[in-house]
Amino acid sequence: MAEQMDAVQPTAAAQERIPTVIADELHIVYRVYGTGTGKGSATAALSRIVRRRPSVGVREVHAVKGVSFTAYRGESIGLIGSNGSGKSTLLKAVAGLLPAERGKVYTHGQPSLLGVNAALMNDLTGEKNVVLGGLAMGMSREQVRERYDEIVDFSGINEKGDFISLPMRTYSSGMAARLRFSIAAAKDHDVLLIDEALATGDRAFQKRSEARIRELRKEAGTVFLVSHNNNSIRDTCDRVLWLERGELLMDGPTDEVIKAYEKQTGK
Numbered sequence: 099m100a101e102q103m104d105a106v107q108p109t110a111a112a113q114e115r116i117p118t119v120i121a122d123e124l125h126i127v128y129r130v131y132g133t134g135t136g137k138g139s140a141t142a143a144l145s146r147i148v149r150r151r152p153s154v155g156v157r158e159v160h161a162v163k164g165v166s167f168t169a170y171r172g173e174s175i176g177l178i179g180s181n182g183s184g185k186s187t188l189l190k191a192v193a194g195l196l197p198a199e200r201g202k203v204y205t206h207g208q209p210s211l212l213g214v215n216a217a218l219m220n221d222l223t224g225e226k227n228v229v230l231g232g233l234a235m236g237m238s239r240e241q242v243r244e245r246y247d248e249i250v251d252f253s254g255i256n257e258k259g260d261f262i263s264l265p266m267r268t269y270s271s272g273m274a275a276r277l278r279f280s281i282a283a284a285k286d287h288d289v290l291l292i293d294e295a296l297a298t299g300d301r302a303f304q305k306r307s308e309a310r311i312r313e314l315r316k317e318a319g320t321v322f323l324v325s326h327n328n329n330s331i332r333d334t335c336d337r338v339l340w341l342e343r344g345e346l347l348m349d350g351p352t353d354e355v356i357k358a359y360e361k362q363t364g365k
């Protein structure tokens with residue numbers, strides 16, 4: 099009888115815990131070509147193609163090794179680990195930008211990766227980039243028009259003059275990163291992936307970004323944040339995944355994981 103009740107009416111806990119991203123024994127391998135020491139001539143390359151032999155200079159980098167986790171709606175998850183531990187690679191794989199060598203990533207809804215390198219057009223004005231970025235994220239022209247002022251205000255680009263009508267190439271790296279973040283943060287995301295974006299703005303902008311991330315979480319999205327700034331992670335995330343050499347070393351509440359990480363790294 100109890101089983102039947104459960105089937106018809108999910109418990110409150112089950113309602114709250116809606117999975118948005120599942121990584122199942124995920125492996126990501128990069129292949130780097132042209133790393134051989136010998137000189138590669140065109141004839142040698144042609145003969146390899148004809149004889150179907152792999153290139154001598156291919157190196158493999160196994161960047162993510164058997165990582166498994168489930169992320170739920172409303173969670174904000176920090177990714178930490180030393181340089182080269184696989185954080186950005188894992189984020190790109192969740193965004194669907196890198197193929198899995200083995201294992202799988204399942205996502206509910208459309209994940210959006212917000213990197214400091216997100217592609218905007220340097221020769222276009224900030225104004226045009228807001229429209230372009232909004233459309234690229236799947237917003238309608240109408241939605242972009244509605245949110246335009248909000249995006250520009252949030253970015254703070256116009257605080258010191260009319261910069262939004264200048265080409266993006268005239269912006270400082272911090273200004274460009276703020277505009278990227280503001281464009282991405284204007285949309286309500288199912289799964290928002292942020293790579294170091296918070297580290298680039300000034301303190302006031304970082305505070306605004308943190309507040310917006312909290313809002314996005316309330317609007318039922320899941321946020322992933324890669325950062326080397328443990329305070330940013332502490333202020334924004336309730337759960338942390340710690341990667342080292344591509345392996346998931348620890349997955350748990352922020353305080354516990356950061357404490358263990360700081361103990362190990364001596365920071």
Ligand SMILES: Nc1ncnc2c1ncn2[C@@H]1O[C@H](COP(=O)(O)OP(=O)(O)OP(=O)(O)O)[C@@H](O)[C@H]1O
Nearest residue numbers: 128130159161179180181182183184185186187188
């Ligand atoms: N495009 C690429 N081609 C080949 N190898 C790569 C590529 N990108 C990353 N790697 C390698 O994959 C591994 C993980 O890199 P990744 O950028 O994911 O680490 P990270 O934890 O984000 O590092 P950081 O904190 O320095 O940004 C590293 O060994 C790196 O050299």
